[in-house]
Amino acid sequence: MNKKPDVSKAAKKILIIDDDKIFSKVLKDAMKVHKDGKYTTVHAVDGEEGLRKAKEEKPDLIVLDVVMPNVGGLEFLKNMKSDKDIPKIPVLVTSQYSDMEKISAATELGIKGYLVKADHTLDEIIKKIEDVLEGE
């Protein structure tokens, strides 16, 4: 008897686009360690690499930093939206401080949430990621 593969149990892929090495590393490791294979993560350092990886990896969710060199978060969102090769991927935007201008610009571009990194613990951030994934 062939058992159907359990889609819900398959590891979700998270693309972290952030130039902050420490945050990216600790988020990656925390999701791997704590959630025991529930998630796989991919990392990109700016919007340009992020767009390439979004195409190649087809992640289930993107954690996107706003302020990055070269191609920043807002530009990435615009590029991703206009790129037909990329399916609709939920995006959770992160930043180091609540810049209302950028928040509203990002909201207009269609994001699932916005959080200020330093205002949340790692667990809270992971919880938020999981909430967004569950809502999909």
Next chain:
Amino acid sequence: MQTIVVIVVISASLLIAGFSYLRAKSLGKEARKKEEQVRHRMYELAILKEISDRIGYSLNVEKIVDIITASLEQFIPHSAASYMLLGPGKILFKVNLRKPVSPLFIDEVRGRMLDSLSALLEKDLSRVSVEATVVGVLTDEEAAESVNSFFNIPLVIGGNVVGVLTVADSAEGLYKEEEMTLLYKIVGQASRAVTRLEEVVKTEQRKLSAMVESMADGVVMIDKDYRVLVANPSAKRIVGFLAEEKPTIFDFIDALTGVFDIKGKLEEALKTGNTLAMDNVAVGERVFHILISPVSGHGTKKTELFGGVVIFHDITYEKELEQMKEDFISMMVHELRSPLDGIKKMSEFMGVDPAIREDEKRYREYIKLIHEGSSEILELVNDLLYVAKIESGKFDVDVELADIKDIIKQRIRFFETTAKDARIELTSLFDKNAKSEIRIDPLRISQALNNLISNALKFTKPGGSVVVQVLAHKQGQSIESEAQKVGIKWFLKDKEEKLKNYPDALFIAVTDTGEGISKSNMGKLFNKFKQFESVVRSGRRGTGLGLVIAKGIIKAHGGIIGVDSEEGTGSTFYFILKS
């Protein structure tokens, strides 16, 4: 005999008495005449004083002659006291009637006055319109008397005839020398007073206009008909006129199209009597706070509107400061909060993740990241401290004899790994003629070099190169040929002439094969404000203060720092230290 003596004595006495009487009589007449003169003089003075008090400090000639004509009744008999004044494009004619005369009488007065004004000015006034006002008693259509006594006095202010004042009566032979003298004195006193006041006003006006001329704020003043009365040099510069130009309101409207409606705003201010303020108005490359106010003078009864004034107050610097504050906060948040938050999250995670203790590789990686993060924070805090010290003038250098070649070699070694990782060739090239021992603060010069080299590496793409070069310059020699001789490649085209005559010195340059810098951006490189802005806009890491600090260090050594660049070829950042 006795009788004869008595008669003689009596006669003599009588004679003496008679003489005495006659003498006394003549003396009394003289005294009375003198007394009369004194009284008359006092009367004159009283009149002059009274009129002068009424005139006060008025500069309004119309008002002054009004007062004079109204006061004349007390001491000069007349049917009509009138004046004619030259106004802009017209003649004001005012008659103060004391006795009911016929309209023909007034016409005659008017005709005579116009003739004498014409003669005084040597001008044909027949075509100029006359605005007539008659006050006092009513005219009498029945009255038949014509002008039989008439006396005209020119009104002269500051040497120029401005009108005439006239007394006229239907009675004959009225105006004798006495009356004429008094009237001359009255009018003379008034015109002297006005002339003096006008001089004072002119001097004050000159002072005022000198002040307006030298003001940093742009000032444009217009009259009620929107004629530009004042456009000070600042205003012309701000709006983009040449100093010698005399712009009209239409020129201002054209020049300010798309900025603000100068005429519309002036109309609004004049109409409402309120001052209008506009904040953050960009004119050209600068930002202004603009005030538009009606200008009015306070008369005795009502306020008279003269026109309007537009003031351009430059707030670019304040705006820059404000922007810098915002950029600075953004930069601090990103550069300080990111690594701090990362370190905090990482240490928390290490505490709750037991696996980390067994995973040596991951453990080392974490330690390395924490070290890098804290170094970044320290670097940022140090940079800010350096800039604060440079700006407060407390940046000291500890000068000693040091070998610049050694310092450069050390710096190259320090950046070797970074350059290798970025696949950039990092080398140095020394002029053999250069005396490498030089009096500098080796620590600070190393720091300046660090900033220039790390910048060059940051902006050079993989496969490119960064070279640190040292050239000995002799005053008056062409730097380019000096460089060619020793095989150094410079990008110092624009500043070649300027630097040629620099005293004997060592030129230390960091040349990269990066994308180059546009002319407009070159000027911003050593500016704190612009660097914060560029860091924030680009999302690049770092404070952007490296070049600002390098400039402070080189300046503290009495040297100069600069940049030359060719877009698409690369850039040369150089500093010059006197040998």
